[in-house]
Amino acid sequence: MAERAGPVAVLVVDDEEPIRNALKKFLTQQQFEVYAAASGDEALNQLRRHKIGLMLCDIRMPGTSGVDLVPQALEIEPDLAILMLTAVNDATSAALCMQRGAMDYLTKPIELADLGRAVQRALKRRDMLLESRELNTWLKEEVTTRTAELHRERRKLEEISVATLEALVNALEAKDPYMRGHSARVADLSATIAAQLGLGEEAVEHVRVAGRLHDVGKIGTREVVLNKHGALTPEEFEHVKQHVLIGSQILAPLPHLEHIIAMVRSHHERWDGTGYPDGLRGEDVPLGGRIIGAAEVYDALCTSRPYQDKMSPEQTVERMADLAGTVLDPKVFEALSAVVARRRTLVFLDEGSSPSE
Numbered sequence: 001m002a003e004r005a006g007p008v009a010v011l012v013v014d015d016e017e018p019i020r021n022a023l024k025k026f027l028t029q030q031q032f033e034v035y036a037a038a039s040g041d042e043a044l045n046q047l048r049r050h051k052i053g054l055m056l057c058d059i060r061m062p063g064t065s066g067v068d069l070v071p072q073a074l075e076i077e078p079d080l081a082i083l084m085l086t087a088v089n090d091a092t093s094a095a096l097c098m099q100r101g102a103m104d105y106l107t108k109p110i111e112l113a114d115l116g117r118a119v120q121r122a123l124k125r126r127d128m129l130l131e132s133r134e135l136n137t138w139l140k141e142e143v144t145t146r147t148a149e150l151h152r153e154r155r156k157l158e159e160i161s162v163a164t165l166e167a168l169v170n171a172l173e174a175k176d177p178y179m180r181g182h183s184a185r186v187a188d189l190s191a192t193i194a195a196q197l198g199l200g201e202e203a204v205e206h207v208r209v210a211g212r213l214h215d216v217g218k219i220g221t222r223e224v225v226l227n228k229h230g231a232l233t234p235e236e237f238e239h240v241k242q243h244v245l246i247g248s249q250i251l252a253p254l255p256h257l258e259h260i261i262a263m264v265r266s267h268h269e270r271w272d273g274t275g276y277p278d279g280l281r282g283e284d285v286p287l288g289g290r291i292i293g294a295a296e297v298y299d300a301l302c303t304s305r306p307y308q309d310k311m312s313p314e315q316t317v318e319r320m321a322d323l324a325g326t327v328l329d330p331k332v333f334e335a336l337s338a339v340v341a342r343r344r345t346l347v348f349l350d351e352g353s354s355p356s357e
Contacts, residue, residue: 008053008123009033013043013069014085015061023056026112030119040064040072047076054081054122057102059093067093070100081126083118085110158256165213165250172218176227178305187211189295189339194288196335207288210263214292217247217264229305241276244268263288267296272326282329290329294336297323313340 010032012023020036027034035050037043040063046052055073059066066084073080084105086094094105103122106115166183173179191208199207218226221243225236232240248265251257266280266289273281275293301316311319317337324333 007031007033009035009050010119011035011037011043011046011050011052011055013037013040013055013057013061013066015039015058019058019085023115026115027056027119030116032119040066040069043069044072044076047073047080052077052080053126054083054119056083056085056119058085059090059097059105060087065093067096067100070097070102074101079126079130081122083122154256158254161254162209162213162257165216168219169213169216172215172226175223178303182299182303183212183215185299186214186292186295189298189336190288190291192339193291193295193332193335196339197287197291197331199287206259207263207291209257210260210267210288211292211295213251213257213260214247214264214267214296215243216250217243217245219250220246241268244277260288262286263292265289267292269293270327271324271329275327285329287332290332294320294328294332297327298336298340313344316340 010027012020012027012034013036014020014023015038017038020038024034024036032054035046035052037046039061043055043057044064047055057066057069057073061069064072070082070084073082082097082102084094084097084102086105086107094102097105103125104118106118169183173182187208188211190211191204194204194207221240225232225239228236244265244267248261251261251264263286265277266286269275269278269280269285269289270293271282271285271290273279275285297320298316301311301319302313304310317340320328320333320336324330
């Protein structure tokens with residue numbers, strides 16, 4: 001138990017002066033700082049003026065009785081320990097005082113030794129209550145602090161896990177000069193399309209991360225198939241299609257990525273239901289998957305390939321218009337078109353010229 005700083009102040013409340021003086025003398029000898037009051041009103045004034053730790057209070061007093069004084073005293077000093085002094089026939093009143101917040105009561109005539117022990121018990125109980133309150137406050141602060149620390153640590157681990165997966169994707173793409181930077185570009189365009197569609201900041205970030213990791217499952221694709229520049233055989237195509245399932249399986253144990261798993265799994269679904277792996281149709285395809293699918297088509301057409309020349313952004317959008325309503329969600333295509341047009345305008349502005357030049 002923590003030591004009390006300095007002597008505890010005790011307030012003796014009794015309308016009988018001889019009893020008041022006797023109690024005051026005894027308590028002063030016990031090294032307490034003692035105040036006295038002859039009535040309830042005087043006691044309340046003393047409580048307002050001094051920091052009182054313990055109040056000895058007679059039940060029967062003219063004016064404000066001890067029963068009524070208890071709650072009023074505790075309102076002024078909530079940490080006050082209260083001992084009631086009662087006559088033999090005041091048991092009912094004493095019980096009422098206990099219900100209202102008194103700690104204990106002593107029956108007159110009082111043995112000074114009993115009084116000393118009762119005072120010590122009351123003060124010890126008061127100290128325990130104060131320590132308990134301080135401990136609870138400390139625990140709450142510790143829990144709050146530790147929760148914040150755990151949240152920061154968890155966020156750091158989450159960021160590390162995403163960075164590790166991104167590094168894996170980068171390593172996969174680095175093997176093919178035509179694929180380098182593909183996932184980063186798809187992620188950037190997907191997030192911009194998501195914002196164009198009015199998604200919230202958190203949802204946009206989920207789409208961005210999903211775009212960054214959408215091809216992570218290609219770690220399970222045979223390298224000879226992955227690097228093949230000609231048309232795939234039916235068997236090879238079935239093998240490649242597994243990457244969306246492998247990707248979602250890689251992400252499944254990571255609870256902080258649960259929002260993006262469906263996007264990764266569904267980015268090869270088609271608006272008309274002819275995609276893979278689940279043959280989902282229309283709005284049954286997760287929106288993030290529809291967005292990433294459109295961004296991936298755009299990037300494929302805008303990027304040099306051994307089997308095709310790259311197209312300009314305008315040509316790409318024009319070509320993709322034929323896919324809206326079959327491969328692509330028309331609303332997602334419309335948002336992509338707006339994003340590409342805006343980007344082209346910004347390029348012209350940066351160059352200090354106009355689209356017509």
